[in-house]
Amino acid sequence: xxxxxxxxxxxxxxxxxxxxxxxxxxxxxxxxxxxxxxxxxxxxxxxxxxxxxxxxxxxxxxxxxxxxxxxxxxxxxxxxxxxxxxxxxxxxxxxxxxxxxxxxxxxxxxxxxxxxxxxxxxxxxxxxxxxxxxxxxxxxxxxxxxxxxxxxxxxxxxxxxxxxxxxxxxxxxxxxxxxxxxxxxxxxxxxxxxxxxxxxxxxxxxxxxxxxxxxxxxxxxxxxxxxxxxxxxxxxxxxxxxxxxxxxxxxxxxxxxxxxxxxxxxxxxxxxxxxxxxxxxxxxxxxxxxxxxxxxxxxxxxxxxxxxxxxxxxxxxxxxxxxxxxxxxxxxxxxxxxxxxxxxxx
Amino acid sequence: xxxxxxxxxxxxxxxxxxxxxxxxxxxxxxxxxxxxxxxxxxxxxxxxxxxxxxxxxxxxxxxxxxxxxxxxxxxxxxxxxxxxxxxxxxxxxxxxxxxxxxxxxxxxxxxxxxxxxxxxxxxxxxxxxxxxxxxxxxxxxxxxxxxxxxxxxxxxxxxxxxxxxxxxxxxxxxxxxxxxxxxxxxxxxxxxxxxxxxxxxxxxxxxxxxxxxxxxxxxxxxxxxxxxxxxxxxxxxxxxxxxxxxxxxxxxxxxxxxxxxxxxxxxxxxxxxxxxxxxxxxxxxxxxxxxxxxxxxxxxxxxxxxxxxxxxxxxxxxxxxxxxxxxxxxxxxxxxxxxxxxxxxx
Numbered sequence: 001x002x003x004x005x006x007x008x009x010x011x012x013x014x015x016x017x018x019x020x021x022x023x024x025x026x027x028x029x030x031x032x033x034x035x036x037x038x039x040x041x042x043x044x045x046x047x048x049x050x051x052x053x054x055x056x057x058x059x060x061x062x063x064x065x066x067x068x069x070x071x072x073x074x075x076x077x078x079x080x081x082x083x084x085x086x087x088x089x090x091x092x093x094x095x096x097x098x099x100x101x102x103x104x105x106x107x108x109x110x111x112x113x114x115x116x117x118x119x120x121x122x123x124x125x126x127x128x129x130x131x132x133x134x135x136x137x138x139x140x141x142x143x144x145x146x147x148x149x150x151x152x153x154x155x156x157x158x159x160x161x162x163x164x165x166x167x168x169x170x171x172x173x174x175x176x177x178x179x180x181x182x183x184x185x186x187x188x189x190x191x192x193x194x195x196x197x198x199x200x201x202x203x204x205x206x207x208x209x210x211x212x213x214x215x216x217x218x219x220x221x222x223x224x225x226x227x228x229x230x231x232x233x234x235x236x237x238x239x240x241x242x243x244x245x246x247x248x249x250x251x252x253x254x255x256x257x258x259x260x261x262x263x264x265x266x267x268x269x270x271x272x273x274x275x276x277x278x279x280x281x282x283x284x285x286x287x288x289x290x291x292x293x294x295x296x297x298x299x300x301x302x303x304x305x306x307x308x309x310x311x312x313x314x315x316x317x318x319x320x321x322x323x324x325x326x327x328x329x330x331x332x333x334x335x336x337x338x339x340x341x342x343x344x345x346x
Numbered sequence: 347x348x349x350x351x352x353x354x355x356x357x358x359x360x361x362x363x364x365x366x367x368x369x370x371x372x373x374x375x376x377x378x379x380x381x382x383x384x385x386x387x388x389x390x391x392x393x394x395x396x397x398x399x400x401x402x403x404x405x406x407x408x409x410x411x412x413x414x415x416x417x418x419x420x421x422x423x424x425x426x427x428x429x430x431x432x433x434x435x436x437x438x439x440x441x442x443x444x445x446x447x448x449x450x451x452x453x454x455x456x457x458x459x460x461x462x463x464x465x466x467x468x469x470x471x472x473x474x475x476x477x478x479x480x481x482x483x484x485x486x487x488x489x490x491x492x493x494x495x496x497x498x499x500x501x502x503x504x505x506x507x508x509x510x511x512x513x514x515x516x517x518x519x520x521x522x523x524x525x526x527x528x529x530x531x532x533x534x535x536x537x538x539x540x541x542x543x544x545x546x547x548x549x550x551x552x553x554x555x556x557x558x559x560x561x562x563x564x565x566x567x568x569x570x571x572x573x574x575x576x577x578x579x580x581x582x583x584x585x586x587x588x589x590x591x592x593x594x595x596x597x598x599x600x601x602x603x604x605x606x607x608x609x610x611x612x613x614x615x616x617x618x619x620x621x622x623x624x625x626x627x628x629x630x631x632x633x634x635x636x637x638x639x640x641x642x643x644x645x646x647x648x649x650x651x652x653x654x655x656x657x658x659x660x661x662x663x664x665x666x667x668x669x670x671x672x673x674x675x676x677x678x679x680x681x682x683x684x685x686x687x688x689x690x691x692x
Contacts, residue, residue: 102566165542167541167543168543170534171569173534174530174537174565175537175538184520187519188520195513195514196616197609197610220448220520223520263543268541270542271542
């Protein structure tokens with residue numbers, strides 16, 4: 001975690017009228033929520049008081065460049081403040097949880113930038129997007145593991161004493177098994193069935209229909225016409241539906257994905273000993289992302305949990321009821337309370 | 347095969363002084379050779395009389411665009427003619443074997459273009475690059491199967507009566523197992539070992555040393571810094587060398603690659619019944635590409651042949667002694683003789 005302090009910690013009393021900003025910055029969109037700084041720790045998702053919510057475009061620096069990313073972040077934060085009838089002088093803490101921020105040097109550059117936007121004594125936290133996703137499930141407490149399976153996949157864990165570990169999250173060339181991985185396997189199965197290397201599968205009929213092409217030969221042109229991973233990952237519902245209808249090839253692909261996703265969680269939990277020395281302690285597992293959502297007959301997240309619980313029976317699955325931007329804000333709030341207690345106690 | 351005739355077939359006597367051009371157009375470079383049209387069918391690779399050989403840059407239309415590709419092709423052919431002390435009026439036949447030409451519509455556009463460059467009665471053949479590779483092993487006879495494993499992989503077969511079939515050749519997203527596939531598996535194994543999902547492997551030490559990076563964490567940045575498949579495929583020698591030194595993970599990757607490459611050949615041979623009805627007839631298998639070359643202890647092509655011969659014992663492996671451009675020229679020469687015989691006989 002990259003934390004940064006402009007000056008002395010504000011006294012808890014000074015939080016009256018102050019606000020906290022939580023930002024979830026992604027490649028598709030950026031969301032900023034504004035929460036009252038003086039709120040008590042929320043008991044339940046419904047009890048979070050959100051003053052305002054603003055939305056903007058991409059803030060992944062790897063995608064649009066650093067200047068454009070910072071401009072988007074500033075704009076969405078200022079908009080949230082205006083919508084909450086306040087301004088930058090009221091800001092007590094900000095948590096930026098932004099995709100594409102992985103290295104400590106990335107964190108430091110964002111901290112150096114953000115501390116010039118807000119009051120001297122405000123607190124700033126810069127995290128990668130997995131951290132806000134975890135906090136969105138644990139209501140701001142940084143403990144446990146989060147599994148995100150959207151276009152890519154990542155397992156990310158944090159211990160009570162702040163040790164972190166991750167597995168996967170390296171993109172499809174390096175073995176991620178999110179939506180892109182699942183869909184690429186399905187496309188490969190269609191090609192193999194077509195050229196005689198693989199068994200027949202209904203995926204051929206279903207994918208051809210979905211893409212409105214006339215033959216598997218046209219898949220090659222389709223696949224390389226656009227390098228966007230999300231475009232390929234959008235075929236996951238076709239795979240799930242074929243598996244639900246009993247297609248063997250589609251079922252094998254989903255079972256492989258379940259295995260890979262479960263292994264990434266098991267690796268993180270093992271490295272952090274999140275399950276205690278005897279491997280039986282309870283630990284929260286937050287599940288996020290399109291591949292793990294939905295009320296489908298073929299329940300990918302249910303199967304992943306089954307798989308993990310064979311190794312670590314103490315796994316406690318959580319499906320977040322608040323969005324990652326709120327997770328980021330709760331995280332800032334939780335850090336703030338902890339630091340204030342430390343200061344008051346010292 | 348896409349053949350095109352400008353006018354009547356030339357009488358065999360008219361071939362005296364005439365030349366044949368064979369072009370191998372790839373993404374890295376384009377080679378054109380000029381051969382005498384009146385030569386007899388060559389008995390052995392050493393007996394091919396090459397008048398000249400010219401080389402130019404990329405002629406893959408998908409890579410540089412159609413106009414630039416055609417310009418490169420015209421330039422390399424004119425250069426070969428000049429080097430052979432002749433000119434376009436002497437051209438009796440041309441075989442263009444160009445990567446990126448897959449659909450009949452691609453072939454037709456190239457035929458429409460090339461017939462305006464040369465005499466009215468010349469013959470033109472446009473093929474994809476697998477066909478010239480096959481011909482380079484069979485000395486111009488179109489019969490058998492070719493397996494190319496470079497950056498990607500493809501198996502391509504032709505029967506005596508002109509039926510064709512292919513397997514793989516769909517690029518890495520769609521399951522090719524050439525050098526890119528092998529190297530991507532090795533990189534994935536390093537990431538998995540690093541984050542606790544996979545066993546330890548010497549590939550970690552070897553790849554880090556080769557790429558001059560300091561930790562597997564830096565692999566992610568390296569892998570996505572440049573989308574070139576060839577750059578990733580260039581790591582194959584590291585994988586082969588780790589396997590030769592007994593690394594289990596590297597050995598598994600190479601055995602998987604062998605299996606996948608063999609399956610692509612088996613699929614083509616089965617679909618074309620190249621091995622006869624009883625599956626025991628002999629058929630030529632031409633082996634081409636960086637992954638199948640070299641005199642290594644870990645003999646990928648040897649293992650592929652072993653694997654295929656368990657299914658089809660009649661497989662006769664051939665490693666071409668001439669380059670694909672000569673294969674293309676021999677193909678044009680062989681077509682020309684066949685057509686001339688048909689005309690003389692009718």
